[in-house]
Amino acid sequence: MERREELLRAAARVYARHGYRGSTTRRIADEAGVNEITIFRQFGTKDTLIHEAIASCGMSGPLVELPKVPVDPHTELLQWATKLRSHICTTRSLMRRCMSERDEHPQLSASANRGPMRAAAELQNYIGRLQTHGFITGDVEAKAAAAMLIGTVFSDAMGRDAMPDIYPSPVAAAVELYTTLILRALGVSAVGAHPIGASV
Amino acid sequence: MERREELLRAAARVYARHGYRGSTTRRIADEAGVNEITIFRQFGTKDTLIHEAIASCGMSGPLVELPKVPVDPHTELLQWATKLRSHICTTRSLMRRCMSERDEHPQLSASANRGPMRAAAELQNYIGRLQTHGFITGDVEAKAAAAMLIGTVFSDAMGRDAMPDIYPSPVAAAVELYTTLILRALGVSAVGAHPIGASV
């Protein structure tokens, strides 16, 4: 079954480059180094091939995790945001395609959204833990802050190549600034702050 | 020349819905209520029609402006961000398409990017003015903060319909939270703060 997986990966690659309509069965077969008929014998239809491709090898990247017990929020968040950004960059073109073709192929978009949604949940929970462990005093809308950091990193990863002027350079410094600003917005004091009412 | 403009608008609409490859000359002609040949007589090529369509009636929306002299940063920013969000929502599908087809049609993406780039410049300057007028003490990276607010609003406008769970609801409250958080990150004190070293 080696051909099958090769076809799936090739289909995902071609789809990312050319979209649904541009992903002709001939092109995918060429990309996979396989005869076109093999596609129809294995999957029956171009449609099922592409759907399986996006669902399986689409965005199967492992979830980047944040620590269960926050110790150094700035360092932890910076590392997480950096990894998130590079992961988005990897699946960038695929996500762009899925987003733009959502009306025509909703299932593809649904598959592509799983990554960002898991990231958002992870970050939201982490901010909640920051509160639990006393890094944040007073109540704070964790959902809004999470949406901001993820939205910022997402927009940076998606738009920097097309509009480099509107983002700080270099990338590492930009992510550092985003992290710092979000923590300041959340009222987390400077790096190395000690939890004051930590319960664990 | 009424047909010509009608064709341009129809082409932009069809392109937003179906992308470049899906924008067949027949579909555009039908959408405009015009014979297909008229397209080729007026524009010669499908390619020039679509490029002219995106360049002209693509995102010609008037720039949303921020006040030259900031008085109430929270109110001003909130109003601006709200307008920006609804403007992005209007041109959402068109921008999605242009973004995803950037490799194949760079000029379309370039046209689509003008809006966000102008918005970023406007916000960046405004944050600079906040500093000039004493709303912010100490130096602050205006570019990063501007990228954050715009990135957040952009991501909210683009992703909320597909992933409503990761954004605060309702929309108005979300934008309000984004504004508040960005101002807190910038060190602008609460609503109604008075400029302390205003020079004008």
Added chain:
DNA sequence: GTCGTAAGCAAGCACCCACTTGCAAAAGTG
């Protein structure tokens, strides 16, 4: 051996696509 399964090759079908040609109907301008 032989039998089922997966893969290849060549050809083709019906349809869609961008674009062309030839000709006729308007519609405004001198």
Added chain:
DNA sequence: CACTTTTGCAAGTGGGTGCTTGCTTACGAC
């Protein structure tokens, strides 16, 4: 009226596209 411009209609061309059919080759299991 004559003349130009614009638009419409009908038909067609060469090429791409999803998918099918018929036939052949390799390979592992029994």
